[in-house]
Every structure is written in structure tokens, then in C-alpha cells.
Amino acid sequence: MLPTSAGCETATVELAARRPEDRPEVEAFLRDRNALRAARRGVLVDSLDHAAVLAWSEGELVGVATYVVEGDGCELLTLHAASSWTGVGSALLAAVQDLAREAGCRRLWVVTTNDNVDALRFYQRRGFRLTHVRPGPRDLRLQRLPAAVDRPGAHGIPLRDELELEMTLRG
Secondary structure (H helix, E strand, C coil), X not given: XXXXXXXXXXXXXXXXXXXXXXXXXXXXXHHHCCCCEEEECCEEEEHHHCEEEEEEECCEEEEEEEEEEECCEEEEEEXXXXXXXXXXXXXXXXXXXXXXXXXXXXEEEEEEECCCHHHHHHHHHCCCEEEXXXXXXXXXXXXXXXXXXXXXXXXXXXXXXXXXXXXXXXX
């Protein structure tokens, strides 16, 4: 069960499961953030093929979290907010945690890259622990980010490794 709203630092955000009619707006939102496809564990997946929680503020889409429930685990596939430091990402993460618990999941995991220090900070501050490092090859990640070939990633850090973080979910 999704909470209907969450108090964020800048405004009240309405949270809702994605509906079929939301697809064009969600697709545009994810495209703008280069998140239509996600590469993880050697597999490239279409984010739109999976369940999503949406954050709305005054009728505007301000955040999207896509996720995959498999067995006793839930993967947070993508998490994007229109603006940082507003609480939208935290609200979306909390909603996915609740949905995963309701589905009987015991763990929530996410994959990012070594250059994504903002994501590493965000997830670790919220209880995630680093569980796996997959060094090179960058082949699938670079299919998602073709312009990144032989260029630094975020903050000038070379895009080299895939990092997996997870948290234990308690009822």
C-alpha cells in the first residue's frame, strides 16, 4: 500500500503507482535522465517494463522509482527526482521499501557505477551497504551511455566498475 502523500522539504508530494496512461510522461522523464534502460549484473533492461512509483507535485511529475520484485528480493532499478535535496528521492525509496516488505521481500538492492558518488552517498545514508564490486568490462553500461566511451564519468571519475548495495528489510 502506497502512502498517498509525503512531506518533502519543498512541498507535499503525492505518491502513486504508475498507471498505463502515465507512460508517456514517465518515458519522457526517464529519457531526460538517460534512464530508459538500466544495465546491471550483465543485463540491459528496459525501465518502463517494470513497476514504478511516481511522485507528483502540483500535477507535475517530480520523481520516478522503478523496481523489480523477484523471490525474497526487490531491486530498485531506477530512482530519479527532478531536483536534488527536496526529499522526493527519500519518499520514493520509502514507498518502494514498503511495497517490497508487503511483497514478502527480505532485502532491497540497487546497482550503480563507481562514478555515481551522489547515489553512493544517498543510499548509504539510508541504510544500504556495499555488497559487491564488479570491476570492468563496461560493455553493457556503455550501451546505455554511448557517449561515455573513453570519457570520465560523473565528477571526472573514470566509469569502470559496477557497485551493488543492499539493505535488509524488516517487517
